[in-house]
Amino acid sequence: MTKVLIATDKPFAPAAVDSIRTVVEGAGYELVLLESYTDKADLLAAVADVDGMIIRSDKATREVIEAAKNLKVIVRAGAGYDNIDLEACTENGVVAMNTPGQNSNAVAELVFGMMVFLARNGFNGTSGFELRGKKIGIHAYGNVGRYVGGIAKGFGMEVYAFDPFVAKETIEADGVKVVDSVEELYSTCNYVSLHIPANDKTKKSINFDLLNRMPKGGVLVNTARKEVIDEEGLIKLMAARKDFAYISDIAPDCKDEIAAKFEGRFFFTPKKMGAQTAEANINAGIAGANQIVNCIEKGDETYRVNK
Ligand code: 3PG
Incomplete structure (x- = not known):
């Protein structure tokens, strides 16, 4: 049988x-x-x-x-x-x-669950801030990215995307602004949500220089893969910029090193929860x-x- x-x-x-x-x-x-x-x-x-x-x-x-x-x-x-x-x-x-x-909608919903959790200081009772009016950059506009864009609009966010594999017109038809380079996406947006796969081209591609382009108070949201992050660069950036936060659905290898050091601006789910x-x-x-x-x-x- x-x-x-x-x-x-x-x-x-x-x-x-x-x-x-x-x-x-x-x-x-x-x-x-x-x-x-x-x-x-x-x-x-x-x-x-x-x-x-x-x-x-x-x-x-x-x-x-x-x-x-x-x-x-x-x-x-x-x-x-x-x-x-x-x-x-x-x-x-x-x-x-x-x-x-x-499973794309499930992952996209978690992006916002984590963003609100961070914006409201882990629900600790202190005054946080709102997502409305903030700029979100969607790094790769595939199935999950598209759902993230739709939900972000519901929150009243300004939505940007970068994806060299999706036609500009397709993305713009969803009411999402397309930037010309990955650097521009990070320079423009208060939040960047990662939706790239882990492969030879993307591994460790999210590095110090790219993240350092983000405006003051920048937040990187990772529901993709831990392998795409250059963890050395991330640690260096978070040490240099006390305004920067990292929230992830995949525990980084360096979690023990950074958990206490960057408390309040580093959060990861105990087990990948997106899907x-x-x-x-x-x-x-x-x-x-x-x-x-x-x-x-x-x-x-x-x-x-x-x-
Ligand atoms: C995916 O690639 O579909 C997601 O990362 C979900 O992974 P999971 O099935 O292990 O939750």
Whole structure:
């Protein structure tokens, strides 16, 4: 019998697992669940005989892919697929996919949750400030960036974006101002919200020089990936500029070093929370399950991300 594994170190909402089960069992397949595992050996054992696999930020390394002897398709229920060894997938005849757009609203809402939390001084009772009238820069205008723009307008913010891969007219059609360079985005905006993927071009690209362009009281919001931050540059900047704040949905490697030092202007969620809503889990989970069934049954490779 065809077997599909859900391997999630950070479990989906139970309703999402139920929805995935409906799709998988509806196709006549068996569903296997591995949640909250802490030992890589458990993952290696679980993948041994599965045909399809749904993961989140779980690391699908070469070792995992090679241990999954029957694997035909792996779906990252989410947007970023930097956790999958794409080369290993290709070499082993495995189709790797993501589910773009399915969890984007959840991530965008968290951007504003964190911004309000910071603006109101962590809800400590002291007087904070408002988002209305402030300038927000969206660094990469993909699915999440677009939702961020829409919500920002609801807050009465001035919205700017930079994305060399999206046509200027497309962004402007949403009522968002397009800047000509990444430097201009940071120089212009009180807030910058990161929505770039982690890849060879973007890793450590958010550095001291770029961040130092931000106006007084600048806030960097990261719901993307920790790898895109040059942490040495960030520490140097936060030490030099007492007005600058960093809020992140992904704990930086330097968190222990900076937590006490920059208290009140550095905040991170205990575990990546952006996509952690029932709606996002259900949307991405169902999409992933359907993609696996359609790939196995019909050879449908929509949303394939490896060559
Ligand atoms: C994504 O790339 O879709 C988000 O970072 C969500 O990641 P998660 O599924 O681990 O919460």
